[in-house]
Amino acid sequence: LAKTTQPISMDSYEGQExxxxxxxxxxxxxxxxxxxxxxxxxxxxxxxxxxKTKVTNEVASLFIPADRKSSTLSLPRVSLSDxxxxxxxxxxxxxxxxxxxxxxxxxxxxxxP
Amino acid sequence: DTEVTQTPKHLxxxxxxxxxxxCEQHMGHRAMYWYKQKAKKPxxxxxxxxxxKLSINESVPSRFSPECxxxxxxxxxxxxxxxxxxxxxxxxxxxxxxxxxxxxxGQGTRLTVV
Numbered sequence: 001l002a003k004t005t006q007p008i009s010m011d012s013y014e015g016q017e018x019x020x021x022x023x024x025x026x027x028x029x030x031x032x033x034x035x036x037x038x039x040x041x042x043x044x045x046x047x048x049x050x051x052k053t054k055v056t057n058e059v060a061s062l063f064i065p066a067d068r069k070s071s072t073l074s075l076p077r078v079s080l081s082d083x084x085x086x087x088x089x090x091x092x093x094x095x096x097x098x099x100x101x102x103x104x105x106x107x108x109x110x111x112x113p
Numbered sequence: 114d115t116e117v118t119q120t121p122k123h124l125x126x127x128x129x130x131x132x133x134x135x136c137e138q139h140m141g142h143r144a145m146y147w148y149k150q151k152a153k154k155p156x157x158x159x160x161x162x163x164x165x166k167l168s169i170n171e172s173v174p175s176r177f178s179p180e181c182x183x184x185x186x187x188x189x190x191x192x193x194x195x196x197x198x199x200x201x202x203x204x205x206x207x208x209x210x211x212x213x214x215x216x217x218x219g220q221g222t223r224l225t226v227v
Contacts, residue, residue, distance in 0.1 A: 043117070101207070
């Protein structure tokens with residue numbers, strides 16, 4: 001399984017765009033890149049997932065370069081309520097051992113007023 | 114219904130007790146997971162069930178015993194736990210195929226072993 005590396009923490013201010021980058025140098029061909037958000041004492045929440053190029057939903061955008069060895073989660077115009085830990089996961093699809101969702105250390109994003 | 118429901122929300126148990134954590138989902142997901150999370154650490158995978166069969170056991174001590182009675186329910190039976198087993202226990206489920214990594218998590222059971 002591909003290991004992921006993220007910054008331990010990041011600070012931002014309300015209204016700014018925040019980009020969190022994740023490195024996954026040994027990503028496999030059938031691996032997808034998935035991001036989760038977790039607030040204290042709650043379960044993680046799925047944010048976005050992608051395979052290559054760019055994916056956008058109502059919450060975030062995910063940028064994946066052609067070599068797929070890294071990815072960047074972009075949160076537009078953050079608010080105080082976006083303060084949370086963000087996890088990057090890399091894994092395959094199709095069931096079986098691909099259900100092994102393994103969390104790395106995550107990035108604690110703190111949004112300041 | 115896009116929820117994973119875990120009960121109880123809080124549990125205090127002695128080291129000689131036997132208790133069970135319960136997890137339920139009605140999204141038709143065929144993969145279900147148990148995770149353990151200590152304070153300020155990422156969730157650690159414990160068990161994965163795929164189509165009601167145990168497919169992954171991450172070398173979890175036998176004092177934790179999972180059970181999947183049907184496609185909607187997942188239990189975690191606890192026996193002779195240690196104080197270091199105190200943690201937030203999270204259940205999750207995910208759909209099959211190309212959305213297998215889009216997991217839904219419950220709010221967790223906060224377990225304290227005394």
